[in-house]
Amino acid sequence: MARTKPPDATALYxxxxxxxxxxxxxxxxxxxxxxxxxxxxxxxxxxxSRRRLLQLNTVSP
Structure with a gap:
C-alpha cells in the first residue's frame, strides 16, 4: 500500500x-x-489549534 502525504496543516486548521x-x-x-x-x-x-482545543473543551454545553 502506497503511503500518502499527511494533510496540510493550513487545510486542517x-x-x-x-x-x-x-x-x-x-x-x-x-x-x-x-x-x-x-x-x-x-x-x-x-x-x-491547541488554544482552540482548550477553548472548545472548556465551554459548557
Whole structure:
C-alpha cells in the first residue's frame, strides 16, 4: 500500500474553523486534534489549534 502525504496543516486548521462557524464543535475538535497528530512539531497553526482545543473543551454545553 502506497503511503500518502499527511494533510496540510493550513487545510486542517481552516476545516476546524469552518466547523466552528457551522456550530459543530465535535467535528472542529476532531480537525484540530488531527492537525496536532499529523504535525506535532509545532508552529503557529499547531499553537492556534491547541488554544482552540482548550477553548472548545472548556465551554459548557
Amino acid at each position: 481552516h476545516i476546524g474553523r469552518a466547523y466552528e462557524r457551522l456550530n459543530n464543535p465535535i467535528a472542529a475538535l476532531a480537525a484540530y486534534q488531527r492537525l496536532l497528530d499529523y504535525h506535532p512539531e509545532g508552529g503557529p497553526l499547531a499553537e492556534a
